Amino acid sequence: MRSAMVIASDANDIEAVRKALGAAFRFKAAADVSAALQILDRERYELVFVDLDCLSxxxxTHGTEATLQAFQQRHPSIEMVVMTPPHRIRSAVGWVKTGASDYIGYPISHDEVKLVAESIAESILRQSELDYLRDQFWQTDALEVVQTKSPTMAEVFRKIRSVxxxxxxxxxxxxxxxxKGVMAKLVHQHSNRREARFISVHCGAIPDTLLESELFGHEKGAFTGAVRKKLGKFEIANGGTIFLDEIGTLTPPAQIKLLQVLQDGTFSRVGGEETIHTGARVIAATNADLKALSEAGLFRKDLYYRLNVFPIEIPSLRRRTEDLPHLIEVFLKGLNREFQKSIHDVHPRVIEALARYDWPGNVRELENLLERAYILENSSLLTPAAFPSELFEDQERLAVVPINEHLPLAEARKSALDDFECRYIKALVARNQGRINLSASEAGxxxxxxxxLMSKHGIRKEAFRKPSQ
Known part of the structure; x- marks a missing residue:
């Protein structure tokens, strides 16, 4: 039950507030501030309606700030509403500026009392939620990241808080x-390992022949070129967190060693016999279906089950378009700091186009698109002229995928996905005129x-280069 106190010398005013609040409130009255403070020494009341004359x-005797502090020292979360005659509203506003929550006028209106009480309750709820985020869990530098209007994304942050x-x-x-990399850092920053190392390894970017050595280290002479002992990432990350991105690309030998690490926290360097212990926590990420890969024999089933202890699915941007305005604001802040320009807004037509776009590259694509537009823009807001013209075409260009209804569903789906994959890679490499590094970077x-992928679909980079190259 909520609680309220009224401080006033007029019994009619006290009764009017009591009736307005109704039976939902535990209620108490006091004739002056001193009497109210004595009551507050014994009991807690969250909402206090106080007559302006009583306050004054x-x-x-004690001073304005000292009077407010006397209430707040007894109960820091107390909310005060000043009751004032119309001709003294300016004085009531002064109390609000000093620290009171609100004011209401005489004669007491039941509707006004209820409205103020409900407004303060909503404000307390919002503030308590924000306080929880700020003080109970999220680090200050993570507050921009965790803001979301997407229920799906809110569930992601709830899971991160839990684990x-x-x-x-x-x-x-x-x-x-x-x-996924941002989420991995978020987990690390809010763990008891936050002061230890966070080591990120992009498994797909390391050649197969070096991957095992990169993760677990090697002894001198273990292979040609191993001129000295090297510590692996698991050894360096001991006591901290190791983030294994694109885990589905791990080689079979590396999968075996990772399984051992997850089982008992031990491994050996390549070419070594010493058993090394690591207390590194593993966070893995993948854009592939590891379960399907394991069932197809392309990924160890036992390793999949070891990794899949606490899965968190990060939704695509097209499933959380309600977060677009916030993401745009965050990226613009970063760009303003980096380039020392002052662009804080986006043209409404651009917002509409971005909301309609399918975002195959997700948040990374949004960031890249905004950076390009930011560099091109000469005004104080991002205009359509700074963005690719395809965004603003009236008719959406729908890619028609041929469907063979005579195939089983699984085969038909695979055929459609292969077709999309092939067309995506061709368009990407063509736009970048055969430059593989740039194409790979944009594709993530x-x-x-x-x-x-190019070899799989028979795509040759030479076919997309300019004749002069």
Whole structure:
């Protein structure tokens, strides 16, 4: 039950507030501030309606700030509403500026009392939620990241809050560009390992022949070129967190060693016999279906189950378009700091176009698109002229995928996905005129992965280069 107190000398005013609040409130009255403070020494009341004359008399002796502090020292969360005659509203506003929550006028209106009480209750709820985010869990520098209007994304942050303080292995699943790396750092920053190292390894960007050495280290002479002992990432990350991005690209030998690490926290360097212990926590990420890969024999099933202890699916940007305005604001702040320009707004037509766009590259694509427009823009807001013209075409260009209804569903789906993959890679490489590094970067994959996809679909970079190259 909520609680309220009225401080007034007029019994009619006290009764009017009591009736307005109704039976939902535990109620108490006091004739002056001193009497009210004595009551507050024994009991807690969250809402106090106080007559302006009562406040002024106490303040004449003790001072304005001291009078408010006397209430707040007893109960820091107390909310005060000043009751004032119309001709003294300016004085009531002064009390609000000093620290009171609101004011109401005489004669007492039942509707006004209820409205003020409900407004303060909503404000307390919002503030308590913000306080929880600020003080109970999220670090200050993470507050921009965790703001969301998407229920799906809010569930992601709820799961991160639940798992961050544990040692549990986390598997982040989501499309390329959804921010899996950001989420991994968020888990680390809010764990009890936050002061230790956070080591990030993009498994798909390391050649197969070096991957095992990169993760677990090697002894001198273990292979040609191993001229000295090297510590692996698991050894360096001991006591901290190691983030394994694109875990689905791990080589079979590396998968075996990772399984051992997850089982008992031990491994050996390449070419070594010494058993090394690591207390590193593993956070893995993938844009592939590891379960499907394991069932197809392309990924160890036992490793999949070890990794899949606490899966968190990061939604694509097209599933959280309500967050577009906030993401745009955050990216613009960063760009203003980096380039020392002053662009704080986006043309409404651009906002509409971005909301309609399908975002195959997700948040990373949005960031890249905004950076390009920011560099091109000469005004104080991002205009359509700074963005690709395709965004503003009246008719959406729908890619028609041929459907063979005679195939089983699984085969038909695979055929459609292969068709999309092929067209996407062709369009990407063509736009970048055969430049593999740039194409891979925009796609959010390694050059090795891009080469594999091009080879799979018979795509040659030479076909997209300018004649002069």
């Amino acid at each position: 008399r106490h303040a004449d 961050a303080s544990t040692r549990t292995t986390v598997l982040l699943v989501g499309e390329t560009g959804t921010g 994959i390694s050059t090795r992965q891009l080469h594999k």
